[in-house]
Amino acid sequence: MGDMTLRSGQAGAGGLAEAAGSGAVWAVGGPDGVQDAGGDQDRALDVSGLAAVLALWPVIGSLVAQGELALHTPLNAYGAEAPDGSTAHHLLTRPGGVPVLTRFAEHLCGGPLAEYATARIWRPLGMTRTRLTGATLHTTAADLARFLRHLLSTADHPIARAWTAESLRIRTGELTPARGLLWRPAPSGVWSHGDGPALWISPTRRRWAVLVPASPGGPPPTAFREAAFAGPLP
Secondary structure, three states, X not given: OOOOOOOOOOOOHHHHHHHHOOOOEEEEEEOOEEEEEEOOOOOOEEOHHHHHHHHHXXXXXXXXXXXXXXXXXXXXXXXXXXXXXXXHHHHHOOOOOHHHHHHHHHHHHOOOHHHHHHHHHHHHHOOOOOEEEOOEEEEOHHHHHHHHHHHXXXXXXXXXXXXXXXXXXXXXXXXXXXXXXXXXXXXXXXXXXXXXXXXXXXXXXXXXXXXXXXXXXXXXXXHHHHHHOOOOOO
């Protein structure tokens, strides 16, 4: 995928490029890989706004899969410092819960989140260009594609299929806004994370999309999402 650039001759690519905005890096695909893309897919990108879903979310899922964490058990029961009664489920479904949950994950893992995410998630997925330093996350569109492709695959490692399925459903009941586990519902069965750099995935349509705008003043991400999920894959 290193030489993947905009393929304007393919169906829908022109509309996607326009919706993405000038200079944006983007890709759309399914469980078999990338179908359309624009920009340098191997250029290092600052996607710090996606750190929660790329690092924290799969690490929490790994801890759940290994039986080291129960989503509805108060974090204090694990010997961690956390607001009384707070659970992983509560923090995953409410804005502002990421810092507390990150500290908790590091407490359970016995070290920095970046090290655990690299060893247990990114390296097995081949995301060799993804790095988390402090609060800054750098990756490439090619690595983001590997991550999203895995979520639609039949593979159960390193991110369990059950964890993805549990995360991509409404977990807030009647409360608004509706949320899954760090993922937000969008129209037509699509789930999203991020407002600048953004990821989308639809298990029912077997499609994913990623957009990293060239600047904050580009087109709204909703325009790209609508274009990416408007029709069949080429």
